[in-house]
Amino acid sequence: MSIVIDKNICKSCGRCLSVCPGSLIKKDTENKAFIKYPKDCWGCTSCIKECPFDAISFYLGADIGGMGSKMTVKQRDHYLDWNIEKTDGTVETIVIDKKESNKY
Amino acid sequence: MEIKRKERLETDILIIGGGTAGCYAALTIAVESPECSVIIAEKANIKRSGCLAAGVNAINAYIVEGRKPEDYVDYANKDADGIVREDLLLTMSEGLNRVTAKMENLGLVILKDENGKYVARGNRNIKINGENIKPIMADAVKKLSNVTVINQVNITDYIIENNEIAGAYGFSIEEDNTDGNLSGVAYEIRAKKVLCATGGASGLYKPNNPGFSRHKMWYPPFNTGAGYAMGINAGAEMTTFEMRFIALRCKDTIAPTGTIAQGVGAKQVNALGENYEGKYGITTSQRVYGTVKENLEGRGPCYLRTEGISEAQDDSLKKAYLNMAPSQTLKWIESGKNPSEQNVEIEGTEPYVVGGHTASGYWVDTNRETTLHGLYAAGDVAGGCPQKYVTGAMVEGEIAAKAMVAAIQSENKTLSEKSADEFDKKVAEYDAILQNTTATYSIEQLEEAMQKVMDTYAGGIGNHYQFNESQLALAEEKILKIQELAENVKAEDMHELMFAYELKERLTVCLTLIAHLRARKETRWHSFAENLDYPEKSDEWLKYVNTKKENGKIEVIFRDLVKRGETYEHSNR
Numbered sequence: 028m029s030i031v032i033d034k035n036i037c038k039s040c041g042r043c044l045s046v047c048p049g050s051l052i053k054k055d056t057e058n059k060a061f062i063k064y065p066k067d068c069w070g071c072t073s074c075i076k077e078c079p080f081d082a083i084s085f086y087l088g089a090d091i092g093g094m095g096s097k098m099t100v101k102q103r104d105h106y107l108d109w110n111i112e113k114t115d116g117t118v119e120t121i122v123i124d125k126k127e128s129n130k131y
Numbered sequence: 132m133e134i135k136r137k138e139r140l141e142t143d144i145l146i147i148g149g150g151t152a153g154c155y156a157a158l159t160i161a162v163e164s165p166e167c168s169v170i171i172a173e174k175a176n177i178k179r180s181g182c183l184a185a186g187v188n189a190i191n192a193y194i195v196e197g198r199k200p201e202d203y204v205d206y207a208n209k210d211a212d213g214i215v216r217e218d219l220l221l222t223m224s225e226g227l228n229r230v231t232a233k234m235e236n237l238g239l240v241i242l243k244d245e246n247g248k249y250v251a252r253g254n255r256n257i258k259i260n261g262e263n264i265k266p267i268m269a270d271a272v273k274k275l276s277n278v279t280v281i282n283q284v285n286i287t288d289y290i291i292e293n294n295e296i297a298g299a300y301g302f303s304i305e306e307d308n309t310d311g312n313l314s315g316v317a318y319e320i321r322a323k324k325v326l327c328a329t330g331g332a333s334g335l336y337k338p339n340n341p342g343f344s345r346h347k348m349w350y351p352p353f354n355t356g357a358g359y360a361m362g363i364n365a366g367a368e369m370t371t372f373e374m375r376f377i378a379l380r381c382k383d384t385i386a387p388t389g390t391i392a393q394g395v396g397a398k399q400v401n402a403l404g405e406n407y408e409g410k411y412g413i414t415t416s417q418r419v420y421g422t423v424k425e426n427l428e429g430r431g432p433c434y435l436r437t438e439g440i441s442e443a444q445d446d447s448l449k450k451a452y453l454n455m456a457p458s459q460t461l462k463w464i465e466s467g468k469n470p471s472e473q474n475v476e477i478e479g480t481e482p483y484v485v486g487g488h489t490a491s492g493y494w495v496d497t498n499r500e501t502t503l504h505g506l507y508a509a510g511d512v513a514g515g516c517p518q519k520y521v522t523g524a525m526v527e528g529e530i531a532a533k534a535m536v537a538a539i540q541s542e543n544k545t546l547s548e549k550s551a552d553e554f555d556k557k558v559a560e561y562d563a564i565l566q567n568t569t570a571t572y573s574i575e576q577l578e579e580a581m582q583k584v585m586d587t588y589a590g591g592i593g594n595h596y597q598f599n600e601s602q603l604a605l606a607e608e609k610i611l612k613i614q615e616l617a618e619n620v621k622a623e624d625m626h627e628l629m630f631a632y633e634l635k636e637r638l639t640v641c642l643t644l645i646a647h648l649r650a651r652k653e654t655r656w657h658s659f660a661e662n663l664d665y666p667e668k669s670d671e672w673l674k675y676v677n678t679k680k681e682n683g684k685i686e687v688i689f690r691d692l693v694k695r696g697e698t699y700e701h702s703n704r
């Protein structure tokens with residue numbers, strides 16, 4: 028379970044560094060965020076929700092049946108737009124209204 | 132790398148761990164006694180640290196309309212087959228609805244019906260959107276003027292003076308760069324009262340996914356049992372570690388199964404499609420045990436039967452999982468098959484020690500004070516009170532907070548004198564790890580060795596959670612050897628120094644856990660503590676197994692059950 032940070036999108040704001048419950052994200056010599064301990068990632072997606080520039084995505088490791096899709100999330104008002112991009116290029120989006128409770 | 136800065140701080144109350152219980156305690160102190168100063172020392176950042184990082188699915192512990200707190204006590208007692216503290220369960224149950232109301236005031240979204248009443252899920256749960264439950268609490272804590280939050284400080288030891296808690300030592304996991312050279316910062320935080328709220332312990336056993344996804348586990352891999360270990364090493368009494376918690380989870384993603392089971396009424400079925408729930412019982416441990424047995428007898432894999440649910444149910448499930456375990460939704464979408472088209476495979480996790488689900492942890496009185504004077508414990512780190520979940524952890528934080536404030540007000544004591552010597556010794560210990568040049572094994576290697584020993588000899592996944600006395604004796608011998616090796620590890624930086632302490636904590640917890648597993652000579656809970664030398668349960672064992680480390684040795688103490696209407700308070704500590 029891990030995340031990838033797109034260096035070209037990262038604006039070095041540092042928000043993901045402080046929010047990770049394992050403090051796994053650090054800055055590299057160019058001041059860009061990178062995950063220093065990818066095997067230690069819990070997959071909680073806190074960093075992904077925190078990044079204002081959608082630079083972070085997450086994927087399932089091959090050892091737990093991952094098939095290469097990437098998941099990102101955009102904050103929009105009181106909505107979270109979760110995007111799952113499959114390897115064939117198709118994207119599925121699920122919109123979560125934060126003001127709505129879980130049905131289950 | 133070396134420690135160059137030594138920070139000395141003073142406060143009325145120190146809260147170790149800014150998770151659910153810790154944050155709620157701070158909120159309570161601010162109301163009870165706003166002049167009381169509080170420091171929260173948190174190893175990560177309170178915004179998303181601990182169990183609540185990804186969000187929670189529901190409020191699992193709530194007294195729904197028509198039920199009483201006593202009903203909740205009955206339920207938890209039954210699930211743990213009698214080994215609970217009824218006094219703790221009752222005081223916890225009585226506060227569940229109060230803390231829920233406060234969380235709603237702070238902004239937690241709770242589902243209501245047309246009459247404005249909370250919508251129940253079964254007999255004890257209510258439905259929420261718990262994705263942002265931690266940021267909501269953290270924001271409220273950050274607004275408190277009497278509370279200072281110090282993030283990214285890892286606490287390693289208590290300061291004990293004259294048989295009383297006086298504070299704690301720790302270090303920042305970030306390097307200091309003020310003079311252009313990277314160096315470390317150590318902390319001595321002195322306090323009149325200390326609350327330990329560091330959560331439970333994961334990573335003791337070889338996990339479900341030992342490779343790249345080793346941390347794709349249920350319990351936070353960052354809750355490493357620090358609170359237990361500090362207490363054990365300081366001589367605090369611990370209870371019921373042998374009631375391990377093994378969760379039944381969705382295979383691979385280790386996402387919770389309750390949402391599917393309760394949400395769409397999915398039953399546990401084996402590979403032949405037979406519902407096996409009735410065969411083994413439906414307590415938490417029986418559900419795990421049944422799954423293990425079905426696999427052992429050749430009827431695996433086991434599933435939650437979701438095939439045939441509606442499209443709308445598919446959508447609701449995918450949304451519910453995004454709010455607490457997004458990897459499961461990703462898995463459904465990636466596989467191109469919705470739960471309605473494919474049953475969800477389930478498996479048991481590696482065993483954890485976690486007092487929010489089972490009864491393992493500090494032996495406390497009804498104020499949640501431990502056997503060390505002035506040290507309190509709340510949430511997953513506190514024992515005797517299983518099934519407390521998120522709201523129960525909050526109630527315990529509240530109870531402890533009120534008791535600490537009352538004690539400070541009545542005692543009127545001043546902070547004890549600083550002992551520079553002890554702090555210097557602690558810093559020297561940190562420096563020795565940072566500057567070690569003789570380490571043979573890496574921290575990671577030793578962690579792997581520990582997990583393998585526990586898996587093989589102390590009833591891990593690989594051994595179907597079973598063990599016997601000879602295996603436990605070997606487990607102890609081998610963990611002691613690894614503990615010796617762990618005295619000689621190297622850390623390259625401050626983050627790795629935290630890894631070194633996490634390893635040491637886990638080893639300490641493992642040894643106490645083994646002592647407990649050996650002491651209870653019966654099998655009261657299948658899978659949670661399945662002793663093959665004593666496969667039956669017996670009324671003789673309707674008592675608590677407690678331990679206390681004295682002069683480096685773990686002593687076992689048996690105590691009588693605290694039953695309905697009774698309370699336990701400390702005497703002659």
Ligand SMILES: Cc1cc2nc3c(=O)[nH]c(=O)nc-3n(C[C@H](O)[C@H](O)[C@H](O)COP(=O)(O)OP(=O)(O)OC[C@H]3O[C@@H](n4cnc5c(N)ncnc54)[C@H](O)[C@@H]3O)c2cc1C
Binds near residue numbers: 521
């Ligand atoms: C994945 C998951 C899902 C859950 N879902 C639900 C649910 O849907 N409903 C429900 O009611 N309950 C749920 N629970 C249970 C509930 O969340 C926990 O029981 C509760 O949050 C525990 O609170 P705590 O304060 O004891 O621990 P935590 O909230 O984990 O807090 C412990 C804190 O201590 C910090 N810490 C640890 N060691 C140190 C150290 N050495 N120094 C400084 N800080 C330290 C940690 O970083 C963390 O912030 C869930 C638990 C998990 C793990």
Ligand code: SF4
Binds near residue numbers: 030050051052071074
């Ligand atoms: S997903 Fe969670 S654990 Fe993993 S890097 Fe992001 S914040 Fe850290």
Ligand code: SF4
Binds near residue numbers: 036037039041083
């Ligand atoms: S939050 Fe996003 S932009 Fe900010 S440092 Fe992290 S990756 Fe870069």
